[in-house]
Amino acid sequence: MPPGGLTGRVIRANDTAIMTDTIAVTSLPAGVASAGAPAVFARGLTKRFGAVTAIDRVDLEVPHGTIFAILGPNGAGKTTLMRMLATLARPDAGAATVMGHDLLTAPGEVRGCIAMTGQFASLDEDLTGRENLVLLARLWGFRGRAAWARADDLLAAFDLADAARRQVRTYSGGMRRRLDIAASLVVTPGLLFLDEPTTGLDPKARQGVWRMIRGLASSGVTILLTTQYLEEADQLAARIAVIDHGRKIAEGTSRELKAATGSGFLHVTLADTGQLEAARGQLARLLGAPVQHSPEGGALSGPVASAVEANRVLGALTAAGIEIAGFSMGSPSLEEVFFALTGNAEAAPEEGGR
Amino acid sequence: MSERSNEPVSAAWVTIARVARPPRPSALSNALGFGWRAVLKFKHVPEQFFDIVMSPVMFTLLFTFVFGGAVAGSASDYLQYLLPGILVQTVVFNSVYSGMGLSTDLDKGLFDRFRSLPIWPLAPFAGLMVGDVLRHLIAGTLILAIGLVLGYRPENGVPGVVAGFALLVAIGFGFGWIFIVLGLVIRTPTTVMTMGFTVLFPLVFASNIMVYPTTMPAWLQAFVAVNPISLTTTALRGLMGGGATLGEVALALIAPAVLTLLLAPLTLWLYLRR
Known part of the structure; x- marks a missing residue:
């Protein structure tokens, strides 16, 4: 940070200065970190790995007490964005407050009010x-019996009481995931980061x-999750930000996006299905808009203004x-939304559930 | 979510969400927490005792009975010379384990969780060191016990052995930093082990642990004389068997002191930078 440099500057959402690549890492003015601030308030967050810009000037506002989803395909930068907000990676440009604390100047305070569950179970398998x-409870400052009591409460809430005395290496994927999330709640965070919480799990x-996740949110914890499953974002999140190639390409409720x-x-x-290519060309011409086809094969879809127009198109x-x-x-569907936003069917996230 | 939140706020979730945050613990408390983890590892992974003790036992038996007569005239005379060296070798080889464990933890994402906790940043490493010290004491005790059965006699008695073990823990602590740094830099635990032994084998064998350096070529003798493994072995022989000088002990402690001073800050820097 330049000494005394930009700290006094008010950064607004549409401040063009922070949209440039040359901006130095700045800290937000103290006023932004006041009580009324959202759980996450980020402006122009950027992260580069060598020549690759993993996250490109992303703005984010997560209101308190909601579930917020970051939706995007593999490699879109979801994890990098989350790691930056969780103080695990340092942004190359931009600024953010998390739970009212400046990400860059007060990472310790940020860590005090967040918890993160990464993509791979961060548990000691032995x-x-x-x-x-209990180890995590002790690290947080629970002493003696209080640490064991806290562990047992968490195990009960996450349906793990029966497996409590087994080594984690014997747990199933779903049990690990639940224990991993429980481990993030030893001290209830104001904000919980969940990186792809259900990737690799069976439907049950x-x-x-x-x-x-719904239970937690209902008890007042703000949740920011990443997912590549449209269904998951649709089912859980009040708001969804769509990320592709490190950029936020859309944001809103599921209904607004649609x-x-x-x-x-x-x-x-x-x-x-042999007529797929011919039909696709015809349909695109008739609708005057790009047409997408489902990965399963013989289904095409595209935007249409009215039933009358649909009738005309079908007739033709x-x-x-x-x-x-x-x-x-x-x-x-959200999948079609994603396609319409990215214009790239290959990059579209797979439908959840399997 | 709003139109779908048909789940009632159950009592279990209220308990989870409404916990009073305990006061932030001290750095010592954090370190003890990680130390407890190291102790639990001994309980849950007892096979590691096999790893840490078997090769030194083999070395002791093989060298004593196969080479003992050739090197020192008789197996019993050689054991008196060899055993303190084997203790040094054991501790130095076992110092690789922390680095391997660290590499595993990093690979599994466990350290990401530790790092996002508001704890003393060096506490996880203090925990590794607790595990190391316990490992060194346990392995050292077992090797010494076997030595005693075979006929090794520490002339300086219990005080000598206690002082000797303190020196062993110090050298293990110093070398442990090398592998913690490697563990931070290298992603795969087995590579940490391979690299560790690539460095340690020449150091351990080009020393005075197994043979008298007088039989070696002059250039090698020059190296053996300044090899920290030799310096430690000489001091340990003196502490346990008699005749140790303060100078010898001080020379032996240079390596762990320098390693700690250089590598502890490097460890912290690498860890916070990741």
């Missing part, structure tokens, strides 16, 4: 589940983790010799 939690275990893509979407299922398609097995109109 120890039992209970010992893992995923439901279990979702239930825990609305921004266009109110109506026409979905067409082909009788013969049939007239052109395309056989249609079925069609429907409705609002776009």
Whole structure:
């Protein structure tokens, strides 16, 4: 930070100065860190690894007491963004407050009010589940019996009481994940970071983790999670930020994101997948907009203004010799939203659940 | 979330969310927490005793009975010379374990959690050191016991052995930093071990642990004379067997002191920078 440099400057959302690449790392003015500040308030956060810009001038505002999802494909920069906000990586430019504390000048205070559950279970596999939690309770300052009591409360809340005395190496994926999240709650954080909380879990275990996340949020913990599953963001989050190639390309509620893509979407299922390319070209021309097809094959979709227009398009398609097995109109799925935002079907996150 | 939050706020979650935050613990308390973890590791992974004790036992038996007669005239005379050296070798080789454990912890993301806690930054390393010291004391005691059975006699008695073990812990502590630094830099635990032994093998064998340096070529004798492993072995022989001078002990302590002064700050820097 330049000595005495930019600390007094008020940084606004649309301040063009912070949109440039040359900006030095600054700290936010004290006024921003006041009581009314959101849980996370970031402006122009940037992280470079050599020549690669992993995170490119991202602004973020996470209100208190909500679940906020960062949605994006693998390699979009979700984890890097989260690690910066959790003080584990230093931004190359930009500024942020987390729980009212400046990320750069008061990382210790930030650490005091956050917890992070990384993508891979950060547990000691040799120890039992209970010992893992007791170790963390002791590190937080619980003494003697209070540390064991706290561990047992957490194990009970996360349905792990039966496995408490087993070594973590014997746990299933879902149990590890739950213990890992429990380990982040030894002292209840104001803000909990969850990096891909259900990646690699089977649907039943995923439901279990979702239930825990909702339970936590209902008790007042702000949760910032990353996910590559549209369904997960849709199910859990009040607000969703979509990240691609290190940039935030959209943000809003699930409903707003869908609305921004266009109110109506026409979905067409082909009788013969051999006609896919021909149908795609026809449809794009008729709709005057890019058309996407589902990875499963014979289904195409694109934005359409009205039922009358949909009728016209379907008529023209049939007239052109395309056989249609079925069609429907409705609002776009998040996957279609993502496609519309990135314009890149390959980068679209997979649908959750499996 | 809002329209979907059909889950009632259960009592369990209220208990979890409404805990009173305890006062921030002292650095010592943090270090003791990690020390407790090291002790638990001994309880849950008892096979590590096999790792840390078997090779020195083999070395002791092989060298005493195979080379003892050739080197020192008789197996019993040689054991008197060899055993303090084997103790040094054991401690130095076992100092690799902390680095391997650290590399594993980093690889598994465990240190990311520790690092995001508001704790004394060096506490996790203090915990590793506690594990090291315990490992050195346990391994040292077992090797000494086998030595006693085979006929080794520490002429200086219990005070000599106690002083000797203090020196062993000091040298293990110093060398431990090398592998903690390697553990921080290298991602795979097995590479830490391989690199460790690549460095340690020449140091341990080009020393006065196994043979009298007088039989070596002059250039090698020059190295052996200043090798910290030799200096430690000489001091340990003196402390346990008699005839140690203050100068010898001081020379032996130079290496651990220098290693700690240089590598402890480097460790902290590497750790905080990651």
